[in-house]
Amino acid sequence: MTAGIPYKSQSEKSLVLQLKGGCTIAFTELYHQYSERLYYNILALVKDSFTAEELVQDIFARIWHKREQLEIDHSFGGYLFTAGRNRVYDFFATATRDQQLYDRIRSTASETYSHIEEALLYRENAGILQKAIAHLSPQRRRVFELCKIEGCSYKEASVLLSISLATVKDHMTQARNALRKYLEEHEEVLLGLAFSCFCKNL
Numbered sequence: 001m002t003a004g005i006p007y008k009s010q011s012e013k014s015l016v017l018q019l020k021g022g023c024t025i026a027f028t029e030l031y032h033q034y035s036e037r038l039y040y041n042i043l044a045l046v047k048d049s050f051t052a053e054e055l056v057q058d059i060f061a062r063i064w065h066k067r068e069q070l071e072i073d074h075s076f077g078g079y080l081f082t083a084g085r086n087r088v089y090d091f092f093a094t095a096t097r098d099q100q101l102y103d104r105i106r107s108t109a110s111e112t113y114s115h116i117e118e119a120l121l122y123r124e125n126a127g128i129l130q131k132a133i134a135h136l137s138p139q140r141r142r143v144f145e146l147c148k149i150e151g152c153s154y155k156e157a158s159v160l161l162s163i164s165l166a167t168v169k170d171h172m173t174q175a176r177n178a179l180r181k182y183l184e185e186h187e188e189v190l191l192g193l194a195f196s197c198f199c200k201n202l
Contacts, residue, residue: 030076039056045088051091089192119193120132121149128189139161143171
């Protein structure tokens with residue numbers, strides 16, 4: 001422990017350094033700070049409390065066993081997000097062999113699709129977005145970029161592109177359908193976006 005400072009009052013950076021050195025109390029403090037949030041984020045995806053608890057325990061067990069090799073560039077929460085996402089990926093990798101799990105992914109995607117679509121527009125997901133819209137026609141892609149990325153209204157887009165408002169609306173409907181189809185065909189991408197929606201506050 002940092003001399004004279006209670007564990008609960010120490011900075012995250014200090015706790016992580018002590019964790020890497022094998023301090024079980026620092027590890028326990030980080031667990032208390034983050035495990036509940038991680039649990040509810042995972043629960044929102046797997047829809048099963050026992051499974052969510054198992055995954056959280058497994059994630060923290062892996063962190064403890066690999067504590068000396070931890071490379072945390074920014075925050076423990078950010079590191080935990082990545083670790084949690086990867087572990088949930090592993091869990092859902094069995095979905096193609098388990099119809100119940102597969103249906104669970106579909107259900108989650110349907111319930112949170114609007115949030116997932118917004119997550120797709122975040123700067124850190126630019127590469128995924130480009131892949132998702134790569135097969136749109138040039139004009140449809142431009143309409144989508146104007147309305148969803150550049151913030152134009154449908155009317156502004158119609159003026160800029162010299163097309164009718166109805167055509168803009170049709171392009172946007174078709175573009176969103178194409179995005180949904182792309183995500184449904186790439187469960188690993190869909191799951192990653194869904195997980196990021198739930199883990200913003202880690």
